[in-house]
Each structure stands twice: as C-alpha cells, then as structure tokens.
Amino acid sequence: MLGFLKRHRIVHSWALGVLALFGVYWYGISSPQAANAVSGATQALKDGYARLWYLFPFSVVEWFYAAFILGMAAWAAVLFHRVRTWRGRRLEAAYGCLMGMACLALTAAGLYCALWGVNYYADGFQEKSGIYARPVTTEDLDRVTTRFVSLLQETADQVERDASGVFAVDRDGIFAASTRVYTNISREFPFLARTDRVPKKMVFSRLFSAMNFTGFYSPYTGESSLNVDSPACLLPANIAHELAHQRGIASEQECNFLAIAASLACGDPVYRYSGALMGYIHLGNALYRADRERWEKLRSELPEEVLADLRYHSAYWSQFEGLTATVSKSIYDTALRSYGQSDGIQSYGTVVDLLIAYY
Numbered sequence: 001m002l003g004f005l006k007r008h009r010i011v012h013s014w015a016l017g018v019l020a021l022f023g024v025y026w027y028g029i030s031s032p033q034a035a036n037a038v039s040g041a042t043q044a045l046k047d048g049y050a051r052l053w054y055l056f057p058f059s060v061v062e063w064f065y066a067a068f069i070l071g072m073a074a075w076a077a078v079l080f081h082r083v084r085t086w087r088g089r090r091l092e093a094a095y096g097c098l099m100g101m102a103c104l105a106l107t108a109a110g111l112y113c114a115l116w117g118v119n120y121y122a123d124g125f126q127e128k129s130g131i132y133a134r135p136v137t138t139e140d141l142d143r144v145t146t147r148f149v150s151l152l153q154e155t156a157d158q159v160e161r162d163a164s165g166v167f168a169v170d171r172d173g174i175f176a177a178s179t180r181v182y183t184n185i186s187r188e189f190p191f192l193a194r195t196d197r198v199p200k201k202m203v204f205s206r207l208f209s210a211m212n213f214t215g216f217y218s219p220y221t222g223e224s225s226l227n228v229d230s231p232a233c234l235l236p237a238n239i240a241h242e243l244a245h246q247r248g249i250a251s252e253q254e255c256n257f258l259a260i261a262a263s264l265a266c267g268d269p270v271y272r273y274s275g276a277l278m279g280y281i282h283l284g285n286a287l288y289r290a291d292r293e294r295w296e297k298l299r300s301e302l303p304e305e306v307l308a309d310l311r312y313h314s315a316y317w318s319q320f321e322g323l324t325a326t327v328s329k330s331i332y333d334t335a336l337r338s339y340g341q342s343d344g345i346q347s348y349g350t351v352v353d354l355l356i357a358y359y
Helices: 003-006 009-028 032-053 060-085 090-115 117-121 125-129 138-156 171-180 205-208 232-246 254-267 269-290 294-299 304-318 322-338 344-348 352-359
Strands: 215-218 223-226
Touching: 003 117, 009 032, 032 090, 032 117, 032 294, 060 090, 060 223, 090 117, 117 223, 125 254, 138 294, 138 304, 138 352, 171 269, 205 232, 215 232, 223 232, 232 254, 232 269, 232 304, 254 269, 254 352, 269 294, 269 304, 269 352
Parallel strands: none
Antiparallel strands: 215 223
C-alpha cells in the first residue's frame, strides 16, 4: 500500500489541493459575512492577474478552454494506451490516469466555485444600493415602458445606420468608449467605481452565438469577452453588462439592470441608444404578457429605425434555434440554480422589477 501511495503521490497531493479549493467555496457560502470576505479577497486576486492577461490583444480564456479540452482528450488517449500496454499493472495504470483526469476537471470546477461561485452569496447591487426589485403593477410597467419608448424616439437617429436603416456603428469605436461607461453612475453608486479595461473580442464569436452567448466574464483570467458576430445594436449594452461582472456582481438580472442604467447615464449617444433598446426589450416583453393592447400601442410609436434593429436582431438569433442553443440554455440554467439563483435562466426577466424600482 505504501508503495502504491508513493507511486501516485502527485495525483493524491493534487486531489488534496482540489479539496482545499472546494473548502474555500464551502466556507464562502456558509454565511453572508464569509461570502463577502472571500469574494473581496478573490476580487483583488482576479484584478491582479487580469493585468497580465490584458497585455494580450485576444481573448486568452478562449484558448484556455481549448487547451483544457485538448488536455482531457490527451489524458484519455494516455489512459487507453496504458490499459492496453501495461500488462502487469493495468488497473494501477488506469487508476493513475483516471485520477489525473478527475483532478484536472475538478480543479477547473473548484477554481470557478472559489473565484466566482461565492459571489452569488455575497452582497450584490441590491444590498449595496438599497434599491430592491419589488412586485410591480401593470400601470407602473406601462409608465416605465413608455419612458423607454421616448428614449428610443430621442436616440434612434443619433447613431450611424446603413442603407437599410440598421444600426451600423463601428465596433472598434464601441469598444474604445467602454472604459467611460460607468463614470457617471459610479458617482451615484460609489461602490461601482473602478478603472476599466477595454474588453476582449471573442475569437470564436460565431460558435458562442450558436450557444446563445453574447459575452462572458472569466474568473480564470479576469477578462470580459464579447461576441462580435451578433448584431451590434446591443453590443454597447452587452459590454456594460460584462463590466458589471468585473465589479464582482454575479446576479445576471442585476448586471442587466446595471448595463441599462450605466449606458443611459454615461452620455454617449451610442451607449444610450443601446441601453434604451435593451431596456425596452425587457420591459416590452413583460408588457406584452401583462397588457397586449397597450404593448401594441407603444410598439406602433417606435421609430422605424428601432423596428429595423429589432427585426435584424430577431432574424440573427432565430438561425441558431435548435439543439445547440437548447442544450446550452439548459446547462446554464442548471448552473445558475446550483449557485442559489432559484429562478434559473428566468432571472434575466426580473430585471424589469429593478428598472421599475429605479426609474
């Protein structure tokens, strides 16, 4: 037995390290105070190593994911080879390889839990700001949706468009302006203040569209990466959403709210239009379910340019409807629920309550 342990001491030590990672996570979710302490410490850590990864002009984490998949495949190949060729100790060879594969997968999971999963249990925007999502009346929903229709009427002609009237602002300019998006709203909510870096463009944007992703924040590298294949009209608001995650906000509905609020407050006409459009989509969908007649009335008041963007946006995403998007949504829904987000993927819809509470 001692010889067996010595021969596999590396994977056994690795397994103990993995347990330590999950120990940090389990401690972090034990109480709000512990969650705040762990998330604060990991936020400083992520901000630190993000300085390194932002030296690279491309989305580093995408290549990390590719390397992880290739690593697992290579390990499986080694396992198969050893089982076939190690005549005397086939079971021991298989044990070592299986433990290595398990440790690699659990290390990735443990790092995610410790670096990000704890944030779901820490104070979010609502606790820090005192603005809480509450049940709303149809009248309030109508009133705020009307306000966003007015914002779209005001900003629709302030952005560059192509010959068909569709949003055609240069994406590089959108990215370049991103570092100023939170400047104004941070004066109202000082806990949002930080120095932002320009987010990364996804290398595999089309693939992420098939998985129904417009962007993501990676705790492994501290990067925010954006899908640059999807329609550009919501790119500014999507950038603001990922920058909210950079501030340690885990809740998706809170990040959507902040994306809208920060974009509208920043003063940049491109971001203001995108934020108003994202807000209208959420509010309009809710109003459609609550009072279809009123929804139809407000939709008829939208400028033709806005309708063109909505049609283009809908047509783009409709091409990815099917198994891949369904599976991706199901996996993400399960992940959200595992971190205490009881609404699962429907938590995106509760942004409406926050918008009405604030506006």
